[in-house]
Amino acid sequence: MTTAPITQDVHTIPRKLPEGGKTNIIGLTRDQLRAALIAAGCPEKQAKMRVGQIWQWVYFFGLRDFAEMTNLSKDFRALLADKFELTLPEVVTRQVSEDGTRKYLVRIQGGHEVEVVYIPETDRGTLCISSQVGCTLTCSFCHTGTQKLVRNLTPGEIVGQVMLARDDLDEWPVKGASNADPAARLVSNVVLMGMGEPLYNFENVRDAMNIVMDGEGIALGRRRITLSTSGVVPEIARTAQEIGCLLAVSFHATTDEVRDQLVPINKKWNIATLLDALRAYPGLTNSERITFEYVMLDGVNDSKEDAYRLVELLRGIPAKVNLIPFNEWPGAPYKRSSGNRIHAFADIIHEAGYASPIRKPRGEDIMAACGQLKSATERARKSRAQIANEAGL
Secondary structure, eight states, X not given: OOXXXXXXXXXXXXXXXXXXXXXXXXXXXXXXXXXXXXXXXXXXXXXXXXXXXXXXXXXXXXXXXXXXXXXXXHHHHHHHHHHEEOOOOEEEEEEEOTTSOEEEEEEOTTSOEXXXXXXXXXXXXXXXXXXXXXOSSOOTTOSGGGSOOOEEOOHHHHXXXXXXXXXXXXXXXXXXXXXXXXXXXXXXXXXXXXXXXXXXXXXXXXXXXXXXXXXXXXXXXXXXXXXXXXXXXXXXXXXXXXXXXXXXXEOXXXXXXXXXXXXXGGGTSOHHHHXXXXXXXXXXXXXXXXXXXXXXXXXXXXXXXXXXXXXXXXXXXXXXXXXXXOOOOTTOXXXXXXXXXXXXXXXXXXXXXXXXXXXXXXXGGGTOSTTOOOOHHHHHHHHHHHHHHHTTO
């Protein structure tokens, strides 16, 4: 049975930009691009071929200038330049951590901002991208959750984050090159763990990830993409069916009482309901496990009793548990668990047969670590409001 999509009163801007009336090709699916080309005057019999040609130039080679698409006729290139554009979000600032992590503050249409983080590791390069401006979930341990939800990102704005990172890393193939093995790439993995709840922007996230996975373009395999949700239960099965990527769950507690405080969506879909949906996740195997993300908060969810409860909750679910030392941010109401407490928790999980890696904090010096993302504009706005409040204005 197909579950009806979750609806929210969240605005998503149209793909057609108001300035000049040109349509942004970035983010259009193949079918949408074909329809747009026909509407612009491309003969219907040629449209499928033209889509393939444009697709390769844009998503394989990373071109942004129609004039450089040399296997297209001059007349057709002129038509494209007149009716379409290739526009990415604007990189406002780029910070590089001592550990090599890169954080981009990115401006999208309307002047809104999101953050994107690239994490280089010895065996991979992981890009953490955002799906919404702000977040609707208000998880109490997460800095992003203190920023009011503004709107969903469009597919072009989501795909654009991957493309701008490849720009910065100078990773587009040179003309005539074959598609490199993703394992050897600088951006080899994408995680939807940035700002926002991806499953509250399902259709746009789905379209964007299908573009990223398309074998004639960026060509990242579905197992190199991980979507993290706080537990939007009705959309979980659709993730497997319509995207096919790996799934991570922002879990963080072993009782409803604690999870209600940490992850308020738990009041709508509690732990038992969420776990039932995860056990039924299509295609779940030991090689394609669900990742349970568990932030370690001192005195809140880090006891041995919590660890044993977590083991019992996971029974019957192929899973691994990522233990995340809490990354503090200004005004945070929690503290990081001690190293001894985190390792004791990890040992209990591991002895029960589940992988329990402890995530090494990355990019803390530039506020790029897990749970720390929040646009610089919003940080400044909050600071000004606090100053005014303290002054009694």
